[in-house]
Amino acid sequence: MLQDPVPGLLSRATELLEAEFTSLPPFETAVDPGAMAQVLEATAHRLGDNYPYFHPLYAGQMLKPPHPVARAAYALAMNLNPNNHARDGGRASSEMEIEAVQGIAGMFGWTEFLGHLASSGTLANLEALWVAGQLAPGRRIVGSEQAHYTHKRISAVLKLEYANIPADSRGHMSMEALETELRRGDVGTVVVTLGTTATGAVDPLDEVLALKQKYGFRVHVDAAYGGYFRLIPEALDEPARRAYAAIDQADSIAIDPHKHGLQPYGCGCVLFRDPAVGRFYKHDSPYTYFTSRQLHLGEISLECSRAGAAAVALWATQQLLPLTPGGEFARGLARGRAAALELDRRLRQDDRFQTLADTPPELDIVVWKLNAENKELASELAQRVFAACAARDLHLALVELPLTWFRPAAGFEPELCAANGAGLVTCLRSVLMKPEHEAWLDRIWERLTAACAEVMGG
Numbered sequence: 001m002l003q004d005p006v007p008g009l010l011s012r013a014t015e016l017l018e019a020e021f022t023s024l025p026p027f028e029t030a031v032d033p034g035a036m037a038q039v040l041e042a043t044a045h046r047l048g049d050n051y052p053y054f055h056p057l058y059a060g061q062m063l064k065p066p067h068p069v070a071r072a073a074y075a076l077a078m079n080l081n082p083n084n085h086a087r088d089g090g091r092a093s094s095e096m097e098i099e100a101v102q103g104i105a106g107m108f109g110w111t112e113f114l115g116h117l118a119s120s121g122t123l124a125n126l127e128a129l130w131v132a133g134q135l136a137p138g139r140r141i142v143g144s145e146q147a148h149y150t151h152k153r154i155s156a157v158l159k160l161e162y163a164n165i166p167a168d169s170r171g172h173m174s175m176e177a178l179e180t181e182l183r184r185g186d187v188g189t190v191v192v193t194l195g196t197t198a199t200g201a202v203d204p205l206d207e208v209l210a211l212k213q214k215y216g217f218r219v220h221v222d223a224a225y226g227g228y229f230r231l232i233p234e235a236l237d238e239p240a241r242r243a244y245a246a247i248d249q250a251d252s253i254a255i256d257p258h259k260h261g262l263q264p265y266g267c268g269c270v271l272f273r274d275p276a277v278g279r280f281y282k283h284d285s286p287y288t289y290f291t292s293r294q295l296h297l298g299e300i301s302l303e304c305s306r307a308g309a310a311a312v313a314l315w316a317t318q319q320l321l322p323l324t325p326g327g328e329f330a331r332g333l334a335r336g337r338a339a340a341l342e343l344d345r346r347l348r349q350d351d352r353f354q355t356l357a358d359t360p361p362e363l364d365i366v367v368w369k370l371n372a373e374n375k376e377l378a379s380e381l382a383q384r385v386f387a388a389c390a391a392r393d394l395h396l397a398l399v400e401l402p403l404t405w406f407r408p409a410a411g412f413e414p415e416l417c418a419a420n421g422a423g424l425v426t427c428l429r430s431v432l433m434k435p436e437h438e439a440w441l442d443r444i445w446e447r448l449t450a451a452c453a454e455v456m457g458g
């Protein structure tokens with residue numbers, strides 16, 4: 001934070017932006033810089049009551065600082081505050097949105113598609129499920145019990161029935177359980193999560209697509225968190241690699257640039273493989289602007305006003321860091337993943353901890369349980385280690401997972417693995433999504449082990 005390049009870069013770019021409008025007569029806006037300075041002092045003080053999300057020792061929840069170029073571009077766009085509802089509200093920023101979304105679709109192998117930015121992953125998923133409901137009214141939506149909790153709520157809003165499919169002990173949707181649901185013949189859409197929020201588990205998309213051949217349904221891929229891992233197949237293990245390779249066969253995809261894409265909040269994205277679904281969005285708002293004959297983004301979005309600045313920030317970031325395999329952006333993702341694998345490796349060698357059975361993390365989220373006689377004690381230890389880490393400026397997260405996930409499971413046992421209140425244990429969780437986490441792993445490990453020594457002795 002100390003050598004922030006943004007203020008200098010921004011002041012130069014602001015001059016250039018002002019130069020674009022010099023033909024206009026000058027005007028004054030009444031502002032009181034003294035009063036503003038006071039309010040901003042108070043604001044800075046209030047913001048100090050936060051976890052230090054920008055720092056590598058923040059390794060808890062899914063929070064990644066926006067790239068400086070995204071912050072600068074967002075702030076630059078604030079001089080205009082464009083609205084990407086329509087071209088009249090944001091002519092340049094709508095074009096930039098179209099280009100940025102093409103970049104994301106291209107990462108998934110799509111050149112012809114329909115897509116746009118949304119305020120969040122939740123809104124992106126809502127649009128995908130709304131379209132799914134339009135195409136198959138009255139048919140059910142199903143997703144793994146580890147799918148994001150909002151799918152159930154979204155389905156309720158859309159008045160579509162939603163059912164949970166049990167997950168196996170690595171958090172993957174069970175294909176046996178899915179097929180049982182499919183045999184009932186009323187499933188319209190399967191939500192496949194590439195990167196669950198809790199543990200970064202990757203549902204077997206390729207196997208779901210094979211079932212689609214047999215049963216016929218729509219496949220929506222929720223890649224809000226995990227979508228960008230498509231860029232680093234060489235850093236993934238099977239079967240996750242196979243799932244990512246199949247993503248271009250999805251019917252719709254949601255991805256959050258504000259999670260792994262280095263963007264400020266307010267930036268989700270939804271993509272549809274068939275552009276013809278645009279017909280469902282048709283509306284006849286009497287005050288919709290039509291100065292342009294081209295389709296405008298308000299015509300293909302459920303939301304009306306949207307931050308043009310979010311599109312500008314994303315566009316600028318993708319100019320600097322194109323979404324190409326082997327590029328700098330991809331290497332940053334791979335560094336976080338390497339940090340996760342290394343943390344998992346160290347946890348496995350230390351008998352104070354229990355990691356998920358057999359396989360290392362699939363993406364960049366690590367979860368582990370404290371070893372104790374029973375789950376109540378293990379949960380209490382997790383809470384205490386969490387607090388002792390925080391006292392050392394290391395910020396982790398907590399997650400409740402089925403206790404059965406930590407037993408060496410021989411074969412899949414759906415009734416054991418179905419999460420139920422009685423079988424949950426509190427675990428520690430770390431999302432190592434910053435490239436800096438790799439270089440900071442030793443310091444993270446030192447603090448974690450010191451915290452454990454304090455709480456558990458030894």
Ligand SMILES: *Cc1c(COP(=O)(O)O)cnc(C)c1O
Pocket residue numbers: 119120121122123125148150193195196197222223224225256268
């Ligand atoms: C975060 C997340 C969402 C919700 O996205 P928001 O941008 O927080 O609304 C949906 N699905 C998955 C898998 C997520 O990780």
